[in-house]
Amino acid sequence: MxxxxxxxxxxxxxxxxxxxxxxxxxxxxxxxxxxxxxGLDLAGGTTVTLTAKTSSGKNPPAQQMDQAVKIMTQRVNGLGVSDAEVAKQGSNNIVVNVPGEGQGRVVSLIGTTAKLQFRQVFAVADGKPSAGTAPAPGASPSGDAKPGDDKSPSATPSTSAKPSGSASPTPRGKALSGALTEPTPSASASPSAAPSPTSPLVPPAGQPLPGQDPRAPPADYTGVTDRAVIQQFEALNCYTGDRRAPGSNDPKRQFVAACDQDEEGGQIAKYILGPVRVLGENVDGANPMPPNAQQGQASWSVSLDFDGKGGRQFGEITTDAYAAYQQDPNSPRAQVAIVLDGRVVSAPSIREGAITGGTATIDGPPDSFDQRYATDLANVLKYGALPLEFTQSSIDEVSxxxxxxxxxxxxxxxxxxxxxxxxxxxxxxxxxxxxxxxxxxxxxxxxxxxxxxxxxxxxxxxxxxxxxxxxxxxxxxxxxxxxxxxxxxxxxxxxxxxxxxxxxxxxxxxxxxxxxxxxxxxxxxxxxxxxxxxxxxxxxxxxxxxxxxxxxxxxxxxxxxxxxxxxxxxxxxxxxxxxxxxxxxxxxxxxxxxxxxxxxxx
Missing domain, CATH: 1.20.1640.10 (Multidrug efflux transporter AcrB transmembrane domain)
Structure with missing residues (x-):
């Protein structure tokens, strides 16, 4: 049955x-x-024309323009089905049509160059110009010593009313030590030797720089061999303009001066950064991550996955930073700066050991590093940096x-x-x-x-x-x-x-x-x-x-x-x-x- x-x-x-x-x-x-x-055809929107800039002033190669259009389109799609359009116009222009009002966020996200760099911090101070600067010493560094080498000479700037070396974390108080990944302490790295007090470029310990207020703490530019960057750092004002110091986005420069991206408690930090140790091209993936109370993380963050080369390089820079921390916990060289388009997104101290797992996390203060910022940052990093820099030639509202x-x-x-x-x-x-x-x-x-x-x-x-x-x-x-x-x-x-x-x-x-x-x-x-x-x-x-x-x-x-x-x-x-x-x-x-x-x- x-x-x-x-x-x-x-x-x-x-x-x-x-x-x-x-x-x-x-x-x-x-x-x-x-x-x-x-969409754009029913509600109107914004049309932005982006013009490519080249160092020679000539038209960029067509291949780079096509690559830029592709990356911008991927970024648009990463924001969802927004019906935005990205098209090349002429030899050096890209036209972006974004539907709806108030689309400045999308426009800026699409045109962001998104050049990511990891550099070791050599000096940090408040973002205001230093007072009472004097000409840099006439002596110049000799030899081909590299930053971080035990025998590298240290250059000193003119004068400064404020200490450029930081005895505490950056003004923004960003932290990355616990959020990066499970750190692996490295016993192989040895701290750099302290500079000789008799060096003509470094005054004896405890003595002020020439022309500096004797009551001010001595500045510390240990390992910085580029006097022009020191002078630029002293004169840099991060409270005006777009906070992009000249040359701060150039990966070929050994030392650069750079400003913090956001301010915390009304303060903006400025940095002297060493050579590029890891490039954004070595990032395989980027994803926004919600706050994790169990790990003491109160803000959103962006999780980065490096390829094999990037993982090794990141392990090396964190090894050097951890060695500096072991020698002096207040040393600025214990920090690793994450630089995006010439501005420092985060500069955490490496306090728990070298990080060799091939992953990292970018985070920041909860009031600025929210879900939208983390999503936008992950989106631009996920699809790579634009091969060219662009300026906004025109912005028009569409009826x-x-x-x-x-x-x-x-x-x-x-x-x-x-x-x-x-x-x-x-x-x-x-x-x-x-x-x-x-x-x-x-x-x-x-x-x-x-x-x-x-x-x-x-x-x-x-x-x-x-x-x-x-x-x-x-x-x-x-x-x-x-x-x-x-x-x-x-x-x-x-x-x-x-x-x-x-x-x-x-x-x-x-x-x-x-x-x-x-x-x-x-x-x-x-x-x-x-x-x-x-x-x-x-x-x-x-x-x-x-x-x-x-x-x-x-x-x-x-x-x-x-x-x-x-x-x-x-x-x-x-x-x-x-x-x-x-x-x-x-x-x-x-x-x-x-x-x-x-x-x-x-």
Whole structure:
């Protein structure tokens, strides 16, 4: 004896669907966004022209421009489906179209060069210019000693009213020691030898520099062999301009002066940094990470993964910094500066040992290093640095007048198409057509809520190509209803009862529906990844509505038909129900007779 089949419970399925609708509505209200975001053609936006700069003043190579367009496009896609466009114009311009108002964040993110460098700190001070500076000593460093070498001479600047060497962490108080990774202490690194007190470039310990206030602590430029950088450091004012010191973004310079990126407690630090030890090109991946209270991390951070070369180099620089910390815990050389586009993002002290695991973490104060900043930073680092530097040549606001007119025409066309589908369903399927209309309404509701939620979640913006994709999906959804309805009517034409026919027809129709939707979804998926701009937007909308069609057919259309089959109007085959077995049987007989007559004539 065959085991009894589990009776379908359409009521529970419908309740589950409406529960999903309630949850989606709650999410939309919780996000504070109850209307879809609109794209550039519907809501206007910003058009920015970026001009490439080269050291020679000539046009950049076409290959570098193409690479810059590719990286900018990846950064846009990393922000979500925002319908932004990046295109090359001429030989040295890139035009970026960003939809919506207040898109300065996106524009600046796209044009950020994102040159990442890791350098060891040699001196740190407050970002104000030092007072009472005097000419640098006439002596110059001799030999080819490298920074960090035991025999490297140390240059001293003119004068300074403030100590350039730091006896404490940076003013921002950034820390990286525990957040980087599980540190591995290295016993092989030995601290650098202290400079000789008799060196002509370094005054005896405890004595001020020439021209310096005797009451001020002596400046410490141990290991800095570039007197021009010391003078630049003394005169640098990090409280004005964009805080980018000249040459601070040049990886070929052995020593650079650089400013802090953000201020903490009203203070901005400035640094003298040594040679580049790790480049951003050696970063394999970057991901934003939420705060971790267990590790004492109160802010968001960015987790970095280095390739093999970068991991070795990072281990070497942290080994040197840890050796300096072991010699003097207050030494600035115990810090490793993370420099992005010529400004110091973070300068943590390496206090727990060399880090050789091939990973690192960038963090900062919670008020500035929030989720958005961490996401943006991870996004620009993930796709690499731009091969060129760009300046904003022009910024223009784009009107949405033309798009609004096209939207009105598109909505009218969509309404006409939807009306024709409804009329056809009511004329051909009669009472059963009400099920199709109700299914379309439910599909429209789920689509609307999905667009609203995606607008806040992945910055999805509704544009004309998206609307075209949504209108086309009306036919896709209607096809699923027709497949099921025709299977059901075939069962009735064969003389079977309605209630068992509902399940039998569904078993035969659902495979056809799934195969048809799978083909459509695959086509949309391929089109989305191979196309760009409006075509990709059309593919995204079509793929979204295809998934919604499956949900509606499985969780609404079929359960509703099953419930209606238990009513008197549909169950007994009322002539206006569209499920009258006598009418369907007569139609089948006429079709069979016509087919037989045609066969006899042949």
């Amino acid at each position: 065959a085991p009894p089949s589990i009776a379908p419970k359409p009521g529970r399925t419908l309740l589950a669907l409406f529960a999903i609708l309630v949850v989606l509505s709650g999410v939309a209200v919780w996000q504070g966004q109850t209307t879809p975001k609109l 949405s007048t033309l798009g609004s007119d096209q939207l009105t025409g598109g909505l009218i066309a969509g309404a006409i198409g939807l009306g024709l589908v409804v009329l056809y369903c009511m004329f051909y399927y009669r009472g059963l057509g009400l099920v199709a209309v109700a299914s379309l309404i439910v599909a429209a509701g789920i689509t609307y809520l999905s667009v609203v939620i995606l607008g806040d979640g992945i910055n999805f913006r509704l544009s004309l190509p998206h609307i075209i994709g949504l209108i086309v999906s009306i036919g896709i959804t209607a096809d699923s209803f027709i497949v099921y309805f025709e299977r059901l009517r075939d069962e009735l034409r064969a003389g079977r009862k309605l209630r068992p026919s509902v399940e039998t027809a569904w078993k035969r129709a659902r495979r056809t529906i799934l195969v048809a939707d799978a083909v459509t979804f695959l086509a949309a998926l391929v089109l989305y990844f191979l196309a760009v701009g409006g075509v990709a937007g059309f593919a995204f909308a079509m793929g979204l509505t295809t998934l919604i069609d499956i949900v509606v057919v499985f969780f609404f259309t079929k359960p509703l038909v099953a419930l209606l089959s238990r009513t008197k109007f549909y169950g007994r085959g009322h002539p206006l129900s569209g499920l009258d077995p006598r009418k369907l049987h007569r139609a089948a007989q006429k079709t069979s007779a016509a087919t037989a007559g045609t066969s006899q004539e042949v």
